[in-house]
Amino acid sequence: MQTRPTRKLGTAAALTLTGVLALSGVANATDASTTSSSDPSNDAGHVAFDAAKTRCLESVDVRLTAIGRYQGNVAAAVNLTSDHRASLDSILGSAQSGLTTLRATIEAETDPAALKSECSEVFTGYRIFALRGPQTRLSIGGDAAAAAADKLADVAADLAEDIAEAKAAGKDTSEAEADLADMQAKIADAEAKLPGLVDTVLTFTPAQWNADHTVLSGSISTLRAVRSDLKDAARDARKITVELAD
């Protein structure tokens, strides 16, 4: 007769624990491992422990899947420099092997306190979504921007010749010349911002991100400014082609 209420209470506590873990992302569930309901030696604790472990393993799996996606992005990025590609391969490969090992540890875990620590490590030790993903994106984007700047510089050189020919043929090219000057200035602005941008992005570690969640903000802002310059330059180029055709 007394067993039933006790079990009910234990189950309620377990469900509460599961809810806490779910809401706080497992790793942030403070004191979850110290409550009696998480004790794997009783039924309720066993349920809560298993639920926490399942969520923890899921959080590992979703990160391993993301890493695979980033590795695919790196492999497909034709403009990445060999140095940046090597750095990303190393960063992502280390994260992949580390999380794979951690997953096996979590799967075999029987101690609630250890499980809590290991689940926390999934987040704080790797920062896949907060740091590794953006590092991959910004590196690919930065090198794509560098390639775009190179191509635009070639386009500007071509257009300068076209303008000179049109001018020699008696065409009024004053507007095209002004646009070309603006285009060249925008390309120069972009090129001045690019050196070292990706190298800096690739230096940040999960520990640095844990200490300062804005470590990438400066690089993101710079790359946005580069994009703006290059888009302006491309617009100038389009405008010049129309002006020369008129």
Place this chain on the structure above:
Amino acid sequence: MQLRLSSAATIAGLIAVVGAALTGCGAGRGDSADIEPITRTTSVSTIVDPNATPSTSSAPQVIAVSPASVPASSASASSVPASPSSASTAIASATSTAPAPASSPSAPAPVVGSATMNRLSETEALLAALDAQLQSATDDPASESK
């Protein structure tokens, strides 16, 4: 004698075929000045050797020629192939490489070259890729709590 008559009939037939084909492709009505540019644009084609002895054989003697080796006079009626089928082939080959109307001497040359326009398009594709990467770089951190 019978052979000569047959050959003469074949050649007359071929002239008719060539004339009709040239008229159809808009190159002119048998005017050699109009025919010449088409013949010269033939990159590698099979043209019957004009010096070959006419024969009743069904397989005409053919030679491979390059544009430089095609004399201006080779498009004259005297150089027509030895059978109607090979004449059709030769004309089809020539017309397939005939210059497009846009590149005729009267059309204005484009001011900005196609290589430049291609580079510009490639640049715009790179900038679109940059857009996507920047968007993802700011979206990814939102997944950290998952």
